[in-house]
Amino acid sequence: MTPRGRHTDLALFRRLLLHxxxxxxxxxxxxxxxxxxxxxxxxxxxPLKIAVDSVVGSQALPGFLEALLPASITRSNTAILVFAAxxxxxxxxxxxxxxxxxxxxxxYTGEKLILRFRxxxxxxxxxxxxxxxxxxxxxxxxxxxxxxxxxxxxxxxxGVIPFVTAAFxxxxxxxxxxxxxxQLAVVAMAISPVLFLTxxxxxxxxxxxxxxxxxxxxxxxxVVQEVLTALPVVKAFGQEEREKERFARRSADxxxxxxxxxxxxxxxDLILGFITALGAAIVLFVGVSHVQSGVIxxxxxLLVMGYLSQLYEPLRTISRKTASLQSHLAGAERAFAxxxxxxxxxxxxxxxxxxxxxxSVAFRNASFAYEEGRPxxxxxxxxxxxxxxxxxxxxxxxxxxxxxxxxxxxYDPTEGHIFLDGVDLREYDLADxxxxxxIVLQDPVLFSTSIAENIAYARPGASDSEIVAAAEAANxxxxxxxxxxxxxxxxxxxxxxLSGGERQRISLARAFLKDAPILILDEPTSSVDMGxxxxxxxxxxxxxxxxxxxxxxxxxxxLAKCDVLLRIDHGRLVDVHAAAPITAGEALAPRRRPRRSxxxxxxxxxx
Numbered sequence: 001m002t003p004r005g006r007h008t009d010l011a012l013f014r015r016l017l018l019h020x021x022x023x024x025x026x027x028x029x030x031x032x033x034x035x036x037x038x039x040x041x042x043x044x045x046x047p048l049k050i051a052v053d054s055v056v057g058s059q060a061l062p063g064f065l066e067a068l069l070p071a072s073i074t075r076s077n078t079a080i081l082v083f084a085a086x087x088x089x090x091x092x093x094x095x096x097x098x099x100x101x102x103x104x105x106x107x108y109t110g111e112k113l114i115l116r117f118r119x120x121x122x123x124x125x126x127x128x129x130x131x132x133x134x135x136x137x138x139x140x141x142x143x144x145x146x147x148x149x150x151x152x153x154x155x156x157x158x159g160v161i162p163f164v165t166a167a168f169x170x171x172x173x174x175x176x177x178x179x180x181x182x183q184l185a186v187v188a189m190a191i192s193p194v195l196f197l198t199x200x201x202x203x204x205x206x207x208x209x210x211x212x213x214x215x216x217x218x219x220x221x222x223v224v225q226e227v228l229t230a231l232p233v234v235k236a237f238g239q240e241e242r243e244k245e246r247f248a249r250r251s252a253d254x255x256x257x258x259x260x261x262x263x264x265x266x267x268x269d270l271i272l273g274f275i276t277a278l279g280a281a282i283v284l285f286v287g288v289s290h291v292q293s294g295v296i297x298x299x300x301x302l303l304v305m306g307y308l309s310q311l312y313e314p315l316r317t318i319s320r321k322t323a324s325l326q327s328h329l330a331g332a333e334r335a336f337a338x339x340x341x342x343x344x345x346x347x348x349x350x351x352x353x354x355x356x357x358x359x360s361v362a363f364r365n366a367s368f369a370y371e372e373g374r375p376x377x378x379x380x381x382x383x384x385x386x387x388x389x390x391x392x393x394x395x396x397x398x399x400x401x402x403x404x405x406x407x408x409x410x411y412d413p414t415e416g417h418i419f420l421d422g423v424d425l426r427e428y429d430l431a432d433x434x435x436x437x438x439i440v441l442q443d444p445v446l447f448s449t450s451i452a453e454n455i456a457y458a459r460p461g462a463s464d465s466e467i468v469a470a471a472e473a474a475n476x477x478x479x480x481x482x483x484x485x486x487x488x489x490x491x492x493x494x495x496x497x498l499s500g501g502e503r504q505r506i507s508l509a510r511a512f513l514k515d516a517p518i519l520i521l522d523e524p525t526s527s528v529d530m531g532x533x534x535x536x537x538x539x540x541x542x543x544x545x546x547x548x549x550x551x552x553x554x555x556x557x558x559l560a561k562c563d564v565l566l567r568i569d570h571g572r573l574v575d576v577h578a579a580a581p582i583t584a585g586e587a588l589a590p591r592r593r594p595r596r597s598x599x600x601x602x603x604x605x606x607x
Contacts (some may be wrong), residue, residue: 044307
């Protein structure tokens with residue numbers, strides 16, 4: 001049994017191959033092209049043997065060449081030498097063509113595999129709940145998508161295929177060496193057990209060190225992401241030098257770990273080189289004695305020594321690839337650990353579909369805690385009918401934003417239930433549920449695309465006329481039309497090319513375009529000036545018409561037109577304001593009263 005997130009090598013290979021299934025045909029092509037390297041490698045020493053034995057010496061050509069070549073060549077030393085020279089060029093060209101084809105197909109397949117794997121990881125990151133990202137940080141997921149995902153390319157195309165090809169080449173060269181001189185073959189292969197045991201000793205060290213390197217590099221990346229996100233604050237406090245030193249410290253830890261890993265790999269290569277050199281020396285010593293005793297010819301010894309260099313190369317390749325695979329398997333292990341994370345907000349297999357909700361909302365003894373033992377909301381209960389305007393106010397940190405996060409199922413309550421139209425939120429299809437909400441935040445979120453694309457984010461298939469109509473409803477069309485590129489204007493990262501009021505009106509236009517039955521407004525005017533606020537409030541008034549609306553605010557005067565006011569303090573619903581007093585914790589579904597009386601009562605309560 002392996003720890004959570006840890007896999008055996010066999011399990012990782014199996015999962016990687018399953019993820020590569022759409023490209024099995026391409027991988028098979030790479031494998032076949034790689035296998036061509038074996039006959040090319042077998043032919044490489046042949047011209048030298050021909051030149052030494054049949055041109056310099058008096059030995060006959062190998063039997064298969066005698067049968068293939070015409071007598072005019074086999075009976076002339078000059079013709080044989082020319083043939084050997086042409087064979088050298090032909091073998092070199094064949095090798096280059098084989099490497100070119102294999103390299104191109106390997107690159108194409110590898111990049112496609114990485115793209116597909118990264119896309120799956122990115123989709124999983126979006127599926128995971130906010131609780132996961134709150135606890136792990138977004139930089140860890142970023143590192144796994146960007147740097148751990150390429151492990152699938154190495155393992156399936158750059159690692160396993162050369163490993164298998166090397167094993168096949170080794171077997172063929174060993175067979176030919178045995179046919180020439182079996183004693184030399186035995187001597188040459190005597191180093192194999194030593195190589196295997198040495199490789200095995202290094203595998204786990206490389207795997208452990210690779211995990212540590214990736215963990216430290218991810219930590220350094222988190223500093224970059226954190227600083228760039230909060231760059232205005234860093235600059236305002238003049239902390240650039242401090243953050244540079246913090247990044248340097250984190251990065252230095254990663255550098256030391258990577259140097260250590262390189263030292264381990266270099267030490268392994270040194271030992272491999274020594275072992276294979278020792279094997280070659282022994283073969284040379286025994287081979288010369290066999291030439292002197294007439295067991296083999298000088299050309300055959302040269303052929304064996306040529307094969308020996310290529311015999312040891314597959315052995316080194318197998319040993320190196322096996323050790324190198326451990327580093328990439330560590331990356332694959334981290335990527336699969338991300339894929340295996342279960343969302344904290346799961347969807348039921350038989351989830352109920354929802355086209356458009358009426359908009360009645362009820363909390364029943366709902367409690368929630370980001371961390372165990374530290375509740376943010378406790379025993380929260382209230383109910384409102386469809387179409388009501390609900391004002392939510394309280395001090396900072398009271399739990400107001402958490403309340404609406406639970407309603408949109410960004411989190412699930414740790415206790416109790418939340419209902420929409422009388423059905424527990426957990427029963428609904430998650431995408432359908434979230435489609436019932438339009439959200440306007442205090443700090444509007446825009447993407448680094450055009451204004452039109454940002455508005456259409458609510459409904460990607462919307463026509464240009466629908467986008468313009470939404471902008472007009474949000475009092476945004478006038479300023480958009482005055483821009484040189486109009487709706488095609490690029491807003492920059494997080495919309496920084498626009499003012500706060502302009503960003504907020506685009507956010508409102510997005511909400512108009514979505515036309516959801518439930519509207520959530522989180523301090524929509526707290527960051528704008530009085531003139532802009534009037535324009536935004538005019539648009540908000542139209543947007544709230546006919547919708548259940550939840551408005552979060554710190555000031556009561558911002559909630560003057562609400563039907564119900566909920567005051568939250570330290571995660572508890574401590575007071576409810578309506579047309580008539582209602583105690584906290586009671587179900588609330590009052591009949592619609594004139595808003596004037598409600599507002600008057602609220603003002604009397606404020607006094």
